[in-house]
Each structure stands twice: as C-alpha cells, then as structure tokens.
Amino acid sequence: MTAVVKLSGATKQFGGLVAVDNVSFEVQEHQVLGLIGPNGSGKSTTLNLISGALPVTDGDIALRGREITGLPAREIARKGVARTFQLVRLLPSMNVVENVMAGAVFGHRRRWGASAERHAKHVLETVGIADKARSHVSQLTYIDTKRVELARALAGEPEVLLLDEWLAGLNPTELTEGIDLIHRLRDEGRTIILVEHVMDAIRSLCDACVVMSSGKKIAEGSTEAVLSDPEVIRAYLGDDDA
C-alpha cells in the first residue's frame, strides 16, 4: 500500500542556511503524524515544502505515489493537500461561510453555488460553529478564527490535512476543545500531519512522530517510543541535561 505522503531526501536551503536537511518520512492512510522538535528545527519549513508554499532545493515529495515536487501550491492543493497557517489567515472582507466556501470551491473536491454553500455549512457544523456562519470574521474569538481556518482546509475534502501549530496560543479551556476537535477528525479516519509543541496534544493525538532538530530528522516511530528516546530529550532540553 502506498503512503499518502512520502518525503524522500527533502532539502531546503536559504542561501547558506540548510533549514531542512535530507528529510525522509511517510504518512499512511488514516494516520495522524506529529512533526515535532525544538524551535527553528525546520518543522514548519517542512510543512511549507509539502504544501508547495516553498519549492524544495533537493529531494522528492509524493502524494499517493505521484510526484508533487516542484508543483505550484495551487496544483498541490487541487491534488488534495490542505493546510492551516501558523498565524491564522482568514479572508478579512468575507463572512465565515464565505471563508469556508473558499476552500470548497477551488480545492480538491470542487463545488459551486448552493452546493458549495451547503457543504461549507456542513463543515462548519463539524468544527462546531454552525451558528456563526453569517458572522463577520472580525467578530470571532481567537479559537473560532482557528476553527474557521480549519473548516476552510476541510472544505475541499483533502487527502491529507496539514496543521501548522493549530493549537498554539489557546487558553486551557480552548485547548481541551481544540484537542477534542482534532480527535474527532482523527476518528473520522482523516490523514493529518501536525506540527505541534503542546505535548498533551501530541501524546493523545499522534499515532507516530517524526522529530526534527537543526533541519535533520533525528528520530521517528510511535509517539510513545519517540518521546522516551534519550536523543529526543537531549534535543529538546539541551546537552547538559541528558
């Protein structure tokens, strides 16, 4: 069975700096993969390579066995990769349902008109803010803006969902809600790659983890095993503490 997403030796250089250094891993169908590591280790850049926000310098990325390396972001989106952004990016001139429709109209499964609107409302129900469909995005609370962005990503019915620190910045109550929400997506059998710092979330959500440090992959495996790996602990806490 082919992996949903497969990176082979993906590398990204910015001038002299190697942000992602020869990274390879796979994500299987219905798997939730955590991409973790200390700040500046290249997690978000890796996500940007998969979504096509940045072109790779070297290496290959494949979606269900078909190469997507070097394709523009829009092609990758149409082939079934959807994402949220590290800093929430909603469309400020539109209301909630229109924001979500943006994902439904041009994405992987394309809808238009009444069907797109119905679908957008349905997705808003999934993320739990169907009652705010007509609100303007400037009126939303922080977690609701995150929900809208998630709904926009889900609206195109992607093959794989990329979440870039989706839980960051939430207060404790919101965090519980947020983790529950992603749990539901996981139970629906979605394939997800998430870049995350919140340990509780990683433990309860991820089937497997890839750990990065200074652009390199330093560990990979089941979440339990990875989080008790001494090298991973060293990368997070620094050499002295190991």
Add this chain to the structure above:
Amino acid sequence: MDILITGLILGGTYALIAMGLNLQYGVSRIMNLANGEMLVIGGFTAFALYTAGQVSPLLTIFIVAPVAYVLNWLVYRIMLRPLVKRAKSRGMLEQDAILTTFGLSFVMVGLMLWAFGGDYFSYSYLARPVVIFGDNFGLNRVVAFGCAALLCAGLYLWLNVSRAGMAIRAVAVSPENARLVGIDVPKLSARAFALGGAVTAVGGAVISTFLTLDASTGVMFTMKALIIVIMGGVGDVRGTILAALVLGLGETLVATFIDPGLTLAAAYALFIAILLFRPQGFFGRKPT
C-alpha cells in the same frame, strides 16, 4: 567612447536619485511616487538661488538637503504613518501609499505650476567643455557626476560602517527581527524616508546644472528611479548604482542610434527584461 562616457555620466546622476528612493522604499516600505517632485523642487531651488544671487548650485546643496529632510520627515509622520497604522494588510497599505504619494505628487506639481507657471527653466552653470579621451563634454555634467559619485560613495560607507547605517540595513532586511534587537522601527522609518528625500532633492539640484526641468517633469524621474530600484534590487546600494549606469548607458545608446524620443521606451525594454528574467534584481536572491 563618447557614448559610453555620456551614458555613464547620466547614469551616475540617476544613481543618486534612485538611491534616495531606494532608501525610502527599503526601510519604510512605502513606494514614494512623489519622489520626482522632490527632485524638481531641489532643482528649482538651485535655479532660483543661482539666478537671484549667483549662488553656486554646489553650495545650494547644503540648504536643499536639510530643508528636504525636514519636509520629508513631516510627510512621513503626518501623512504616511497613520496609513501604516490603519492598514489591515500589506495590499491595503500598498494601495493607500500609492494613492497618497500620487496625490502628493500632483499637489506639488499643481502648486509649482501655480507659483512658477509651466515654463521650462534652465541656467548656464559651468557650461564649458572639457576634453576626456579626446572628446568634448560639458564641465557641468562632469562636475555633477563627480558630486553624485562622491555622495553615493559616502552613503554606501555610512550604511556599511556607522551604527545608524547598520540599523537601517537591518530594517531593510527584516523589520520584524529589527524590532526584536531593539531598533525603533517607526522612528528609523521616518528618518530613512527623510534622508531618502534629502538625497533625491540634492540630486535635483545637481541635475539642474545640465538638464532643463519644468514643473511637471518629476514623474519622469520617479519612473526612472523606480525602474532602477527594481533592477538593482530593493535596499541594495551596489545594485542601484549598477542599474543606474545600465539605464544611463541604455538610454544614451538608444537616443544616439535610434531616436532621442525613445528613451522611455528604452528604459521600459530594460524593465521588461528584468521583470521576466531577474525579478529579484541584479544581485538579489530568489524571493522566498
């Protein structure tokens, strides 16, 4: 040889003007479309002082620079800063800044037309020929080039060596990170904007020694400066100088061999080539 030197001399003065614009855009991230009018005002002042009191344009510079500095600082603080604050997105700020600086440019042209009329004005200063490599050149052009070269070199050194210059370059590279290391970005933006305006006005005083200006020529210079900045790369002094020389040379070549009426078309041809093949400028890295 003749063409080469004429082109380089023209390019040298362009470099000075474009340097002013580049300082403004590189640091404050506002494309100042009223830049050319600042140049014309510099030129007007030099003209007025020369015809009224025989003041050498090279001395006028010392009056023009501080006045233009203050004027541009005020423009930034009063008109542009509020736009930066209210902008919801980069696109909105860009649109507002374009409209405002255009508006400003038209207002300045309008006021100059009102005050001085639409006549061309020129004066003859150092209009003696000098011989370089066996060809004749106007002394005023050569002196202007010397001034421009001196100022460009000074600016380059200042940006690379001094503390303030370093801070300016830091903001040009990354405003967010500059803030993190304790640089007061809004204050510095205002200063860079003011300095850029002063440099352009000085360029205007210098250029007026050998070019005929009128109240509405500003936009032409704005356009050329913009093309140079884009060719050279935003915030890149070496690139700006090289691009200015290329443009000066290109224009002179077209004016000599094809038609003097086609200089803008020549600038455009260069512009298109750059847009298509190196949109990041001569020395720039690929945008990420």
Add this chain to the structure above:
Amino acid sequence: MKRGDLSNLAWGAALLVLAALLPLTGDGYLISLGVTIAMYTVLATSWALFSGPTHYISLATAAFFGVGTYVTGAGIDHLPYWTLLPIAAVVGGVLAALVGLATLRLSGVYFVIFTLGLAEMTRQVVTWYQNKTGHKGTYVLTDLTDNDIYWQLVALAGLVFLIGWAVGRSRLGFALRIIGDDEDVARHVGINTALSKVALFIVSGAVAAVVGAIIAPRYVYIEPSTAFTPMLSFQVVIMALLGGTGRLWGPLVGVIPFTLLWEAISSSFPNQTTLLLGLSFLAIVYLLPGGFVGLWDRVKHRSARRRALA
C-alpha cells in the same frame, strides 16, 4: 437565478433605457456632457472590475484607450466601421494579456509603475513610427454624430454591467475577492492567481480600447498627444475609487460628480486641474476610504445597529 437578481437586472435595464433617451432632449451641451459621462462610466466600471477586488491599481487605461483610437484611425479608410470595434477589443485584450503576464505575477508596486509608463511608452513608439513613416496624424472622417457615439457608449456600458454582474456571480469573481484579501491563501486553496488576474485585466483592457475606438470619430484628427493622455488614467482611478469599488454601481456614483467638478474647474481654472487631481487622491485616502459606497455602507450599518439597540 434568485428573485433579487431578476429585479436588479430589470432595474439596470430600465435605467439603461432611460439613459438612452437623453439625445431626445436635442440639447447639444447636454448630449456632449452625456458622452463624457458615459465614456467615464464605461472606463471606470471596467477598471473597477479588475482593480476593485484585487487592489492592483492600473494606470494603463490611457494606453488601452489610445490604442483603441488608433485602431479606428488606422482602419477607418480600409474597413467598415463596425468591424473596428471588435478589432480594438482584441488588440486591447492582447496588450493587456502581455502586460498582465509580465507584471501580475509580481507585487502591486511593480504593476503600478509598469502601467504608469505604458501610455507614455506607447505614445513614444507611435510617434517614432509616425515620424519614420512620415505622417504626423490621422484624420477620422465619419458621418457619426454625438448621438451615435452616445448610444454606442450606453450600449457598451450595459454590456460592461452585464459582464460585471456575471463575473460577480462566478467562480472567477469569487477567486478575485480571495486574491484581494490574501494571495497566499488563494494559492493554497487551489486558485490559479496569475491566470485569474490576467483574465479580468484583459476584460478591462479590451473595454478601454473599444471606448477609444468609439470616441475616435469625435476627435476627427488623431495624434499621439491627444490619444495617449496620462491624465485619463488618473481621472478614471479617481472616479472609480471616489464612487467605491465595493459595488458594481459604485464607480458610476463617482463618475457623475467628478465629471461635473472637472468640467467646472477646467473651464474656470484650467491651470489647476493637476492640483484638483492631487487633492482628490488625498481626499479619497483620508476622508472617503471605500468611496461613496463605503460611506453608504457605514451609515447603513450604524443606523441598523441603532435600530437594534432601540
């Protein structure tokens, strides 16, 4: 099609018919003013189709318009008049496509600068070509009256409104609004941003060229300096933004008062038109962001809120 759409269409058609009745007054001055207003309505509305949602300020109107007048100028002696309009549309569209492909992949500043010089560059090239071939200008002698020109422009306005209405309801229109809000998001939801922008830019370029072709007989004698006036581009931008680009009818609301103001100023203070342009730009940015449409929306919003509180 919803009920609201039908009534909007009916209203639009009724207003168009009403506008078309103007020549029946037989008042020469009024008709001439009508031609000017109709011309700017078409130009400003088609400008806003592209620049409204994307926030890309195009100053290329004068270039497209000038090219259009030259299509009529060059073709009038060789081809029947009615074939010239579609030719102008194609020429304007092709020019817009070339400009768009070169500049619309890049940031808005590049685009503005490029379009700013486009009219001037085209003028230089046309002048140079005419000097080389040895004729200065072209006569356009037709038996078209101001009335004929006016009716053509009103019909074109109807067409532009129809296009705008259709685009507003289409995926393309939705895509442009997303692009205007956040181009990165647009790319990541699967929109071909460059193609969408170029498509609408072609529409506005083609329309401006057709306007030029229609107006040409009014000039009788065409030379580069009359065909390519950079002022035209700025006037169109001001009118569209003054009215507001948030609605299809927005630019129209800006065209009428600004045309009247412009006529008044240029007849009594002909040297102050530049100053007027400048002050108008500043007024739009500082006093009327969003134009009359934006003002109207804010007032409506406020009164709705007051009613909700009462």
